[in-house]
Amino acid sequence: MRQVRVQHEPLDPLAEQAVLNDTDGRVGAVVSFTGLMREFSAEGAVDGMFLEHYPGMTELALDALAAQAEQRWPLTGLVLVHRVGRLAPGDPIVFVGVSSAHRAAAFRACEFLIDALKTRVPLWKKETSGAVERWVEARDSDEVAARRWAEATTRDPE
Template sequence: MQPNLLPRIRVQSEPFDTAHEQEILWRGYSHVGAVVTFIGLMRDINAGQRVSAMCLEHYPGMTEQALMSIAREAASRWSLEGISLLHRVGELAPQDPIVFVGVSARHRGDAFRACEFLIDYLKTRAPFWKKERTLSGERWVEARETDEQAAQRWNTDP
């Protein structure tokens, strides 16, 4: 990890301002040449059923530690200037932003790869539990095989 890189890690119930979060990654850092971000939104449909709300749960302390571990791994693989990982918890409605992954770097290649790595690993390694509310009741969301496959490719592709 770069000596001065301190990833911004936040788990919160409050909404976040995506434009502000992007700006934090580059404003005042003239050596930054690329900022890549991913914003995950809650969908109103999953597994063929309408979803009216979702509750995201986590284990405080453990979650932040897992996110920091993921960020440190990205920083060890690519030359990065900044990393931001924000994740919402609590009650969410369709179209609410759930997650913000932001990466700044001197060059776009490192920023793109690191951002994709971070969201792939966040989806499979971070301890979050999702319960959806549908017309037929509540249900826990299980991990997707496609998420696991996406994360597996980073085992061989730096």
């Protein structure tokens, strides 16, 4: 089971994770990550954010990442949801959830998905602080995290 989407509406991490719950006895682990909008950045205080995306291309990029995770790890389920539009501090921005028979596969797949998403999906963040707006630049640490997954090309052991 795979669910991948981009949405303007608020997301509910608990409802997204519930989709991964075991119904047939195959699931031994569910691992999820929820990214929240912070009220600060390297530039200082932040009171809002606007996330832009490339409609159609963003969904394709997310789906491609999901397919890579499913190929690399023995997953029983995957949910990948990203918000776009206006957000406030504390709002969930992204939800990544995976289920598998084994915890190691679930942890690795979840970490791969969020690391790769940060560098390979066309999304742009504009932070606001009062009347000041600034585009968020890519971080070198995100590139380093994503690169380590690119080095391994074979399926990980369960």
